[in-house]
Amino acid sequence: MREQKHTISVLVNNQPGVLQRVAGMFGRRGYNIESITVGESEEKGLSRMIIVTSGDEHTLEQIEKQLYKLIDVIKVIDLSSNPMVARELALIKVGANASERSEILGVVETFRAAVVDVGMNTMIVQVVGDSAKIDAMVELLKPYGVKELSRTGVTAMIRGLQPKI
Known part of the structure; x- marks a missing residue:
């Protein structure tokens, strides 16, 4: 499998500690965050994280599964699989x-x-x-x-x- 960059959108509850938990999950699993931006989304009470990381399709699948295990994560989308x-x-x-x-x-x-x-x-x-x-x-x-x-x-x-x- 070929390693490539992935841009992931993560919709989360706007709560203290969510960024730390998401970044901590990446670190614990040995995934690198090349870039991360976080800000309020169009929905009140929710924030959107845009994370750029590298890996093959299996790695991306594992990242998505691990993110969904975090309580405040609402939705995870691989933006780079779409025209963006x-x-x-x-x-x-x-x-x-x-x-x-x-x-x-x-x-x-x-x-x-x-x-x-x-x-x-x-x-x-x-x-x-x-x-x-x-x-x-x-x-x-x-x-x-x-x-x-x-x-x-x-x-x-x-x-x-x-x-x-």
Whole structure:
């Protein structure tokens, strides 16, 4: 079986400790969380977790079964098995002396990103897109000196009018 990335949507009760229990289950079972985002859902009292992990189909099946054993888990869906929209936001602080700023702005424009702060010797760039886009932008900014990088993690939805998750 081939290992691949999976994006999983987990609908949970919005209760203290639920995130800890979900993350703990992954750790106890030896599954890695590459990214996790959590926020309120469209339904009052419920939160949605978007978890990116890697594994083959058997691993994904085991993750789903283990998640359903947790009391506050309502619904688990493998988003990556459907056409989906996935986005991530990153803030990248890059070294930027006066002579390099126009080059950096060229990279920013190419990626449809935005400069959100300019300091004496740095710039903070905001970029939104899929993880590959953000990885590519970071690579192009490395020669200028990436001083700090903060990424939100992936959030995702199934495209079109799919049944509610």
